[in-house]
Amino acid sequence: MSTARVPRAKILCELCHDRKAIMKRPKNLQKICKECFYHVFETEIHNTIIDANLFQRGEKVAIGASGGKDSTVLASVLKTLNERYDYGLELVLLSIDEGIVGYRDDSLATVKRNQKQYDMHLEIVSYKDLFKWSMDEIVACAGVRSSCTYCGVMRRQALDRGATKLGISHVVTGHNADDMAETVLMNLLRGDTGRLEKSVNILTESSGSPVKRSKPFKYTYQKEIVLYAHYKKLDYFSTECTYAPEAFRGTARVLLKNLEAVRPSCIIDIIRSGEQLKLRPKKQRMRVSAVAQEVEVKRDGSVSLKPESSNTCERCGYLSNNRICQACFLLEGLEKNRAKVLIEGGNTAIAGAAKITRELEALSF
Numbered sequence: 001m002s003t004a005r006v007p008r009a010k011i012l013c014e015l016c017h018d019r020k021a022i023m024k025r026p027k028n029l030q031k032i033c034k035e036c037f038y039h040v041f042e043t044e045i046h047n048t049i050i051d052a053n054l055f056q057r058g059e060k061v062a063i064g065a066s067g068g069k070d071s072t073v074l075a076s077v078l079k080t081l082n083e084r085y086d087y088g089l090e091l092v093l094l095s096i097d098e099g100i101v102g103y104r105d106d107s108l109a110t111v112k113r114n115q116k117q118y119d120m121h122l123e124i125v126s127y128k129d130l131f132k133w134s135m136d137e138i139v140a141c142a143g144v145r146s147s148c149t150y151c152g153v154m155r156r157q158a159l160d161r162g163a164t165k166l167g168i169s170h171v172v173t174g175h176n177a178d179d180m181a182e183t184v185l186m187n188l189l190r191g192d193t194g195r196l197e198k199s200v201n202i203l204t205e206s207s208g209s210p211v212k213r214s215k216p217f218k219y220t221y222q223k224e225i226v227l228y229a230h231y232k233k234l235d236y237f238s239t240e241c242t243y244a245p246e247a248f249r250g251t252a253r254v255l256l257k258n259l260e261a262v263r264p265s266c267i268i269d270i271i272r273s274g275e276q277l278k279l280r281p282k283k284q285r286m287r288v289s290a291v292a293q294e295v296e297v298k299r300d301g302s303v304s305l306k307p308e309s310s311n312t313c314e315r316c317g318y319l320s321n322n323r324i325c326q327a328c329f330l331l332e333g334l335e336k337n338r339a340k341v342l343i344e345g346g347n348t349a350i351a352g353a354a355k356i357t358r359e360l361e362a363l364s365f
């Protein structure tokens with residue numbers, strides 16, 4: 001009996017029927033070649049942009065650039081599409097330096113290389129300059145568990161401010177389909193209908209803010225972004241943030257990964273379901289008097305008039321529906337703790353204190 005191995009038949013790409021298939025596409029398990037993968041990947045993003053009418057000709061657009069895979073692929077693909085389809089956009093890179101030693105400093109070095117590779121202007125805005133606090137200092141003071149809350153609020157504001165400084169009113173971010181589906185699941189599981197309603201919007205605008213945000217990767221799978229970056233040999237930074245990921249998002253992520261393993265289309269299905277959700281109209285807020293002040297019902301049942309909101313934070317001037325904005329509210333709490341940290345650790349010890357806090361929290365007594 002012959003032991004010679006029978007050569008396996010070459011599997012042809014299911015799209016071009018010509019070249020050899022080298023991958024199974026994560027989104028629909030189609031067996032395709034590298035060239036057809038580039039083509040479908042880029043064309044789907046182009047279609048998303050056109051269907052949502054995301055860009056206007058002549059617009060200046062800031063790409064939120066963290067140096068990670070999503071925003072690096074976003075910069076690369078937007079440059080390609082802008083040239084291929086003549087969108088007429090001026091693209092710039094906008095990076096926020098949160099002040100996380102050993103993480104953001106390394107990823108910013110990647111963005112600086114990307115600036116040269118993509119020939120785009122790069123603007124870096126730091127938390128320390130804007131808020132007088134770096135994330136390492138915040139974690140040293142407030143602990144690691146709430147780090148994502150601080151960072152999320154401050155990053156949103158920093159991106160807005162950075163864009164405004166550049167005279168830009170449109171920021172694009174690398175949030176992808178997996179991020180979107182995770183957010184839908186998270187809000188659904190928490191019963192957070194207010195956030196659920198907005199979680200699948202491709203374009204978000206805060207009333208009164210001159211800066212809008214959009215997510216061209218809304219329907220793009222994370223696995224495909226990683227494959228694209230890998231095949232195109234893009235230069236990106238792949239380390240996770242030093243501080244703990246948002247705990248509940250992590251749970252939603254695991255759930256989504258398990259679902260995706262059984263049914264790859266579930267990511268898009270969750271987003272589509274989110275788009276179809278129609279919530280009951282919110283109850284009208286009770287308003288009194290000609291100046292339309294809102295009524296606040298206190299815990300003891302007494303009623304008082306809320307002071308009128310000027311729509312800007314009275315501390316920093318940033319957009320806010322309350323007296324002070326979310327970032328200033330969080331920072332106010334930190335200021336109260338700062339003296340304690342300085343007495344105990346000294347200013348120079350703050351970066352190290354972030355590490356100590358992490359280590360302490362990992363121990364149980």
Ligand SMILES: Nc1ncnc2c1ncn2[C@@H]1O[C@H](COP(=O)(O)OP(=O)(O)OP(=O)(O)O)[C@@H](O)[C@H]1O
Binds near residue numbers: 063064
């Ligand atoms: N420091 C930053 N500076 C500028 N933009 C940022 C920064 N951090 C995050 N973003 C923007 O927000 C998007 C989502 O950020 P997230 O923290 O979820 O990281 P991610 O999913 O790992 O993305 P990436 O791979 O681009 O880092 C990023 O793709 C990027 O566009």
